[in-house]
Amino acid sequence: xxxxxxxxxxxxAFFRIIFAVFITPAEADQYIAGCIILAAAPCTAMVFVWSxxxxxxxxxxxxxxxxxxxxxxxxxxxxxxxLVHGASSLTVPxxxxxxxxxxxxxxxxxxxxxxxxxxxxxxxxxxxxxxxLPRLAPVTIAAxxxxxxxxxxxxxxxxxxxxxxxxxIAVPITxxxxxxxxxxxxxxxxxxxxxxxxxxxxxxxxxxFFELAVATAITLFGPDSGAALATVVGVLVEVPVMLSxxxxxxxxxxxxPVAEVQSR
Numbered sequence: 001x002x003x004x005x006x007x008x009x010x011x012x013a014f015f016r017i018i019f020a021v022f023i024t025p026a027e028a029d030q031y032i033a034g035c036i037i038l039a040a041a042p043c044t045a046m047v048f049v050w051s052x053x054x055x056x057x058x059x060x061x062x063x064x065x066x067x068x069x070x071x072x073x074x075x076x077x078x079x080x081x082x083l084v085h086g087a088s089s090l091t092v093p094x095x096x097x098x099x100x101x102x103x104x105x106x107x108x109x110x111x112x113x114x115x116x117x118x119x120x121x122x123x124x125x126x127x128x129x130x131x132x133l134p135r136l137a138p139v140t141i142a143a144x145x146x147x148x149x150x151x152x153x154x155x156x157x158x159x160x161x162x163x164x165x166x167x168x169i170a171v172p173i174t175x176x177x178x179x180x181x182x183x184x185x186x187x188x189x190x191x192x193x194x195x196x197x198x199x200x201x202x203x204x205x206x207x208x209f210f211e212l213a214v215a216t217a218i219t220l221f222g223p224d225s226g227a228a229l230a231t232v233v234g235v236l237v238e239v240p241v242m243l244s245x246x247x248x249x250x251x252x253x254x255x256x257p258v259a260e261v262q263s264r
Contacts, residue, residue, distance in 0.1 A: 003180045003205065007039030008032070008083040010172040010179075019168050027226050029088040031169055034230025036083045037217050039176060040076055041209035042068040045144060046238070047200065050207065053246045056200035064204045072105050072209070080216075092220060100216040148235065151214055155232045158224060165226075169233040174241055181206035181245045188256070195256035199249040207242055210235045 015028040023031070044065050051061040077097040084092045120128050152159070159166055184205035188198030213234060217227040 002183060003042070003176065004036060004040040004079050004083060006179055007172070007176045008036050008087045010176050011035040012087045014168070014172045019171075022168060023165065025089075027165070029090050030221065030226025031165075031230045032088045033084045033090050033092070033221070034213075034217050034225075034227035035169070035173060035234075036087065037080055037220075037227065038173070038208050038210065038213040038231045038234040040079045040083070041072065041212045041216075043204055043207035044068050044072075044209050045211070046242070047204045047207055050203040050242055050246055051200035053243075054199035054203065054249045055196060056203075057196040060197050061200045061204070064200065068204070068209075069105060069109060072101060072212075076101055076105075076212075096220055097216065100212065100219060104212045104215060147211055151210075151232060151235055154223065155229070158229055159232065159236075162229065165229070166233050166236070169230050170237050173230075173234050173237045177206045177237070177241045177245065185249070192257055194258070195249075195253050198256055199246075202249060203242065203245060206245060207238060208234055210238060 011032040015023060015031050020028070047065060048061060050056075051058065077094065080097055081092050081094065084090055116128070119132065123132075181202045185198060185202035188201055193201070210231065213231040214228065217225065217231045221227040
């Protein structure tokens with residue numbers, strides 16, 4: 001409800017006003033669009049890592065990720081179209097956005113659900129949860145790291161040749177991470193939620209589904225576009241900034257009530 005709109009406002013303010021002397025209006029349009037695409041895609045992968053680092057409730061994190069997937073199915077396309085058109089002079093084709101959601105969200109979601117039903121039916125839930133999933137855990141981490149390496153490898157020239165612009169783009173993206181994490185964390189404290197829920201709640205409210213964002217920006221505007229660069233900068237910023245949010249959450253664990261242990 002907050003992140004895409006706050007990101008659009010921050011991107012517009014920085015690229016249209018504060019950084020206007022350093023970039024052209026066309027570059028501003030591209031960077032604004034890339035930031036909006038990045039913020040409109042809520043995290044569905046790395047948040048498991050952040051939650052683990054803060055000893056977050058795994059079940060809550062899973063539910064949040066599921067909610068994010070469902071929200072993206074219906075909200076990613078209209079939010080990106082609305083905000084990109086409102087904050088820049090660019091037009092985003094509906095069909096391209098829809099295809100991105102189908103390829104990167106719907107297809108994997110359906111495939112995962114189908115394979116789960118098939119494997120549980122053949123080998124049982126115990127084998128699926130206690131044998132197969134633990135063996136797949138290292139594969140998922142390796143795939144995620146491989147994705148990061150490929151993103152940086154294909155965009156290396158783009159990043160190094162426009163390093164000053166990378167720094168400019170990093171400013172509003174970093175601010176929106178801290179803004180949204182702080183907002184969610186503060187609300188959790190006000191509502192007296194236990195830390196195991198508050199920490200992943202804050203983290204998932206600030207992190208992004210950068211794989212979808214990068215792929216969508218490249219599909220819409222091309223691999224050498226400013227929008228693609230902005231989404232890649234989001235990847236560069238996310239890891240160190242989110243680690244700092246994790247550290248802040250761990251240091252403030254005493255702010256939250258201790259979960260009551262229920263005895264049978």
